[in-house]
Amino acid sequence: MKWINGLGGIDLCTDCELKNDVDYFNENFNLDWISDADTFTKELSDKLKFIELNRHQGKKYYVSVASKKIGNVKITNEIEYNDFDWKKEDLRLLTLFRYWNIIEYFFPYKYQTDLDWDDVLNKMTPKFLHSKSEQDFHLAMLELVVCIDDSHADFATDLTNAFFGNYWIPAGFKLMDSTAIITRFYNKGFAKLDDLKIGDVITKVDGLDVQTIFQKREKYINGSNLSRKKWMAFRSIFNGSTNAVEIDYIRDGTTAKKTLKRYSINDINYTWNGSTEKFKILDNNIGYVEMTQLKIKDVSKMMKSLKDTKAIIFDLRYGSDWTLHLISNYINSQKKDFFKATYPDLSYPGKFIWRDGYTCGKDGELKYKGNVVLLVGEMSQSIIEFTAMCLQAGDNVTTIGSQTSGADGTVSPFEMVAGYKTNITGVGIFYPDKTEAQRKGVKIDIVCKPTIDGITAEKDEVLERALDYINN
DSSP: HHHHHHHHHOOOSSEEEEEETTTEEEEOOOOOGGTTTTTOOOOHHHHHHHHHHHHHSOOOEEEEETTTTTEEEOOSSOOOOTTTTTTHHHHEEEEHHHHHHHHHHHOOOGGOOOHHHHHHHHHHHHHHHOOOSSSHHHHHHHHHHHHTTTTOOOOHHHHHHHHHEEEEEEEEEEETEEEEEEEEEEEEHHHHTOOTTTTTEEEEEEEEHHHHHHHHGGGOOSSSSSSHHHHHHHHHTOOOOSSEEEEEEEEETTTEEEEEEEEEEHHHHHOOOHHHHHEEEETTTTTEETTTTTOGGGGGHHHHHTTTTSSEEOEEEEEEEEOHHHHHEEEESOOEEOEEEEOOOTSSTTEEEEEEOOOOOSSSSOOOOEEEEEEEOOOOTTTTHHHHHTTTTSTEEEEEEEEOOOHHHHHHHHETTTTTEEEEOEEEEOTTOOOOOTTTTTTOOOEOOOOOHHTTTTTOHHHHHHHHHOOO
């Protein structure tokens, strides 16, 4: 009470009543702690309640709106501690408490976390309090960030990278059926030296089951859902601090062991060598658009070239530019809402406000009359998911694939402490009927996932399913 009273007087607020014309989103709001009689005296609880009812209005010092059009928050005026010493217990705890409160009041999806956010504080306080090394402290920060179950919430430092190991095998993989399936090569020459093949099924790494490794490290792997976490495990299964690793694997039904060489990322010298073709016409007069390559300036030419096809496949599995609104003008016969949003109410921290999103499409005759198919997967995130939601509002659209990343909405970056940065999804994005897209991913009409046999044969099974759907 002495501390609170020492901060100054509290003016009566004449504008703190909730507005009847505002549609509030209250899933995140919880000030029940104010009335905790086991912790506070009645006098203190009454004081805290008085502060709530007469809370500060107007411009804030520690938080502001990054974009008035979007509404996501920007954290301001926090002390940076450029001379931060991880050995200082008070600064480690400050790091935890600062991050916890930002999520508590300004993260639109706090209510969705697997572990109740109050319980996260109980779980993480000992880890920040008793960090034995600087790496322990960095891993505590990483684990805390992962606790919000948000694919946008990344965190990495030299020490967290060193924990996983800076030596890589020269191949990418997909976690399936408690195993890791080799799906691509980062360096074909290095892969050939150790006789790695697409479709090799890795069951153990240095004597540990792949599933066991994933489960042990899952608390350090960010992602809104399990599908995304498995994709984000790219450095968690095979990486290490030595230049070799032993694997157990299955090829053509035969189980064997061997040692793989690991390399620094610079030695691997990986460059993406995917298709640079923006669009084309496949067999049976079906259009295909590689959305990773398509730019805003290409949309008109693309739609003109594909206008007479019987269907267009928009491949949203790997990337997308801001082409959604232009494309929607061709596949919609009427203007439609395609999302609703929630954004933080800075005048009442913890509360969020619903607002209508943008529209897509135009009223009038349908310009493209063929079928439209969207391909999605676990790499589809953020602007890609937003694009899918917009195009799904079209007249004849079907979505095929597997669960997307589940991280839609503008990113809000901020500093945890001492220059260590992270992000959160800053606004809530929902379908117009208020169906959640965060964590769940976009709506899918036909579920199709790659199989081990398909990967081994180097087939694109999701694309094949789309072609089958269109042709039949």
